[in-house]
Amino acid sequence: MKASQRSGQSRRRKEKSIRILFFAVASASILTLSLIIIFLFMEGVPIFEKVSLKEFILGKYWYPTYDPPEFGIFPLIVASLAVTAVASLISIPLGVMTAAYLAEIASSRLREIVKPIVELLAALPSVVIGFFGMVVVAPFLQNTFNLATGLNLFNAALMLAFMSVPTICSISEDAIFSVPKELKEASLALGATHWETIWRVIVPASISGISTAVILGMSRAMGETMVVLMVAGGAGMIPTSLFDPVRPLPASIAAEMAEAPFRGDHYSALFATGIVLFAFTLLFNLVADHVSNKYRQVGAATL
Numbered sequence: 001m002k003a004s005q006r007s008g009q010s011r012r013r014k015e016k017s018i019r020i021l022f023f024a025v026a027s028a029s030i031l032t033l034s035l036i037i038i039f040l041f042m043e044g045v046p047i048f049e050k051v052s053l054k055e056f057i058l059g060k061y062w063y064p065t066y067d068p069p070e071f072g073i074f075p076l077i078v079a080s081l082a083v084t085a086v087a088s089l090i091s092i093p094l095g096v097m098t099a100a101y102l103a104e105i106a107s108s109r110l111r112e113i114v115k116p117i118v119e120l121l122a123a124l125p126s127v128v129i130g131f132f133g134m135v136v137v138a139p140f141l142q143n144t145f146n147l148a149t150g151l152n153l154f155n156a157a158l159m160l161a162f163m164s165v166p167t168i169c170s171i172s173e174d175a176i177f178s179v180p181k182e183l184k185e186a187s188l189a190l191g192a193t194h195w196e197t198i199w200r201v202i203v204p205a206s207i208s209g210i211s212t213a214v215i216l217g218m219s220r221a222m223g224e225t226m227v228v229l230m231v232a233g234g235a236g237m238i239p240t241s242l243f244d245p246v247r248p249l250p251a252s253i254a255a256e257m258a259e260a261p262f263r264g265d266h267y268s269a270l271f272a273t274g275i276v277l278f279a280f281t282l283l284f285n286l287v288a289d290h291v292s293n294k295y296r297q298v299g300a301a302t303l
Contacts, residue, residue, distance in 0.1 A: 040278065043263075044271030047071065056272065062236040062247075064256070064266040071269045073276065075238045079153070079246035080222060080280070082239055083232065086157035087164060087221045092214050094161070095168025099210075102169075103176040104198050115173065122166035130230030133159040138231065147243050149233060154242040156232035160224055164217035171216065175209020176202055208291070215288035223281050225250035249277045 048056065051071050059072015098118065102111050137158060138150030179202050187197040203210070233245020234255065247255075253270050260266040 037278070040271060040274055044268055044273075044275045047265060047268035047272045050265055051269075056269075057276070060238070062252070064260075064269055069265060071265070071272075073249070073252075073273055075236050076247055076249045076252050076273065077276065078238050079232070079236075080248040080250075080277075083153055083156050083160060083228060083246065083248055084218055084221045086154065086242065087160035088214070088218050090157065090161035091164040091168055091217055091221075095165045095213070095217065096172050096210060098165070098169045099172035099176055099213075100198060100203065103173050104194075104202060115170075118166050118169050120166075121162075122170070124163075126163065126224060126226040127230075129159050129163060130227040133227065133231035141243070145243060149245060151231050151233040151245055152243045153232065153239050153246045156228045156246070156248070157242075159227045159231055160221040163224065163227065164221050167220060168213045168217040171213035172206070172210045175206040175213065178209070179205045208294075211291040212288045215284055215291065219281055219284035219288070222284065223250060223277065225254045229254050249273055249280075253277070 051059075056071055056073060057077070058074050059070065060074050061070040061072045062076060063070040102115055102118075106114065133155050134151070137155050140150065141147060141152070141155055142150035183201055183205055184197055187201045188194070192200070228248045229251040232248060232251055234247050234251065235245035236247045236252070237244070239246050253273055256266070257270050260270055
């Protein structure tokens with residue numbers, strides 16, 4: 001009995017130690033994120049003593065070095081949203097259809113070869129993808145469409161789509177692969193074809209994971225810095241076509257932060273731009289969480 005009691009006490013102490021360790025790690029992550037957010041707001045909020053929030057968000061001119069300076073980030077916001085939207089139109093069909101093929105059509109041998117290659121694409125440094133866009137894609141677009149420059153919105157969207165596809169494909173493939181086999185077998189037993197089973201049974205059953213993958217891919221495109229800095233063109237104007245040069249929010253921060261006087265208006269405006277970018281990213285993640293929970297509940301109710 002005493003040996004059993006000692007063993008039980010030792011097990012409880014180990015479990016308590018593990019809980020404390022996990023709590024400490026989780027707390028450290030939350031604390032780090034909180035400190036980053038506090039620093040971001042401390043450095044960015046002072047700009048609103050010089051310019052109103054409405055003028056900052058809806059202003060059409062970003063000339064921080066003029067006298068007097070103008071801090072309007074509306075063209076930068078439009079550029080970020082436009083680049084993200086075009087990248088999503090390219091990456092979502094490619095990512096989801098590739099995931100469906102790997103999970104339901106490809107042989108296990110082919111899946112073992114292709115999936116690691118797709119996931120390896122996510123490990124490519126963004127500067128390498130940006131360099132590819134500058135050296136290869138930009139001259140191709142310029143010569144093919146007779147453009148003034150190949151560094152434009154479409155080039156940036158294409159490179160961001162290239163970066164987002166692995167994320168969307170990997171998460172979507174896991175979601176599709178986790179659909180219970182009973183659903184597929186029941187559909188086939190009722191006379192549905194393989195294609196009808198994929199389209200009407202498997203994809204709806206995995207829509208929670210697919211939606212999360214899509215929104216996380218869009219979030220990555222919105223927050224990417226190096227690619228848009230290298231291939232978007234760097235023009236702070238509202239785009240009127242796919243081939244206009246643009247300057248998304250992350251590119252503006254990365255390009256100007258080193259030149260902004262410390263704790264000056266320009267410096268604070270860039271941090272305020274970071275706050276806006278943070279708000280967009282947070283919104284994407286909240287939407288992903290909401291959609292995931294909504295469709296998970298719907299799927300559970302259906303089953």
